[in-house]
Amino acid sequence: MIWRLLKFIKKRKEIKLRKKFFERNGGLLLQQQLNSPEGGLDKGRILTVMDLVVATDNFNKSRALGHGGLGTVYKGMLIDGRIVAIKKSTAVYEGKLEQFINEVVILSQINHRNIVKLLGCCLETEVPLLVYEFIPNGTLFEFLHDANDELPVTWETRLRIATETSGALSYLHSAASIPIYHRDIKSTNILLDEKYLAKVADFGTSKSVSLEQTHVTTLVQGTLGYLDPEYFQTSQFTDKSDVYGFGVVLVELLTGQKPISSSRTEEGRSLATYFMISMEENQLLDILHPQVREQATREDIKRVADLAKRCLHLQGRNRPTMKEVAAELEEVRNITFPSRIQRNKKSDAAVEEHADGLEPSKMKAETGTLALLDERPLLVTTSW
Known part of the structure; x- marks a missing residue:
């Protein structure tokens, strides 16, 4: 009898504690968003702690x-x-719960095939838990830098990943309902799904901005090798800071080299600096990855390298926008691999047309690719 009473009291305490965390973490505000006609957020995105305990x-x-x-x-x-x-x-962040909930709502409404989906959150724990789709084939960093003779990274694959990633960032900057700065673009935050399609991930430091804003002022944070020098000096992060980070990723794709390496000379330990020096000294071909040097045309190499150079300009105002970057890469890819792209577009259209006539219950079984747009695994990167 006493054991049952103690068990009951313990369970009541756990329920009260979960309720306390839920309210403190902004659960009531999120519920308001759910009940709002324009909220557009699926109620299934709020998960209980027991859902995740069972899941893991x-x-x-x-x-x-x-x-x-x-x-x-x-x-x-x-x-x-x-x-x-x-x-x-493991960290407890005090305050700014309204911004946290706003980020959850925004990311829940993002719908882009090359952006990892936030599927839900749990607010019943001391620190909110975020639930993403799972992406199975690791990060672009691993794909490029962990040698695998059985799966060489061809020029076509490199160019496609660059195009997909730039398209996702262009969407965040200029096509989403509220512009979003990612603020941590790097190859470890680009995931590869079961077909090795690129998925931009890890929005832990991302910022949504109003249309009239040109920058956000923050404590400087980022990853060595990808950090915009202008942001480092001014603490003002702009859309062009994301462009700089993408420029470093583009150079990684061209050269197959890591963003920071002690094996390079002191002056060129930063890949961005090493690349810019090589461009100025007309030695670009010497630092290209063999797959790029052997498979890409000189015209492709010149256009993509020049684009990377513009992305890495020390002054943000002289860098292209992500929309311009995406358009140029798409053009290069369309010219170089027109038949492959056309086949892919026809395949996607056929899947969508077939899916239009399916009942929801049959869609997953009969259209693997389409169903996975919402259910594909998501990722995680180990360096937040």
Whole structure:
């Protein structure tokens, strides 16, 4: 009898604590967004802590995908069968809950095939948990820098990944309902799905901005090798700061070299600096990856390298916009691989046309690609 009473009291305390965390983490505000006609947020995106405990076998260490300075990402399976990645932070952030909820709402409404989807969140724990789709083939960094003779990274693949990534960033900057600065563009934050399509991930430091804003002023944070020098000097992050980070990724794709390397000379330890010096000294061909040098035309190399150079200009105002970057890469790709792109477009159109006549219950079974646009695995990067 006493054991049952103690068990009941313990359960009541747990329920009260979960309610306290839910309210403190902005759960009531999120519920208002759900009830708002224009909110457009699926109620299924609010998950309970028990949903995630079951999904991860109580956050079993064997389910950990990676560890970072701010927490751990776990692989799990929701009750509906979806494979997900759950980011569990170890840091408690006081205040700014309204901004946190706003970010959840914004990311929940983003719908782009090359951006990892935020599937939901849990507010019943001391620190909110974020639930993403799971992306199976790791990061672009691993794909480029971990040698794999069985899966060489061809020029066509490099150009496609660059085009897909730039298109996603262009969408965030100029096509989303509210412009979003990613603020941590790097090859470890670009994931590759089961078909090695690019997925931009990790929006932990992202900022949404009003249409009239030109920058956000913040404490300087970022990743060495990708950090915009202008942002470092002024603490003002602009859309062109994302462009700079993408420029470094583009050089990684061209050269196959890491953003920071002690094997290069002191002056060129930064890949961006090494690349710019090579361009100025007309030695670009010497630093290109063999796959690029052998498979790409000189015209392709010149156009993409010149584009990367413009992205890495020290003054942000002289860099192109992501929309301009995406358009130029798309043009290069259309000219170089027109038949492959046309076949892909026809294939996508056929899938969509077939899916239009399917009942929702049959869509997943009969259209793997289309269904996975909403259910494809998501990722996690270990360096937050």
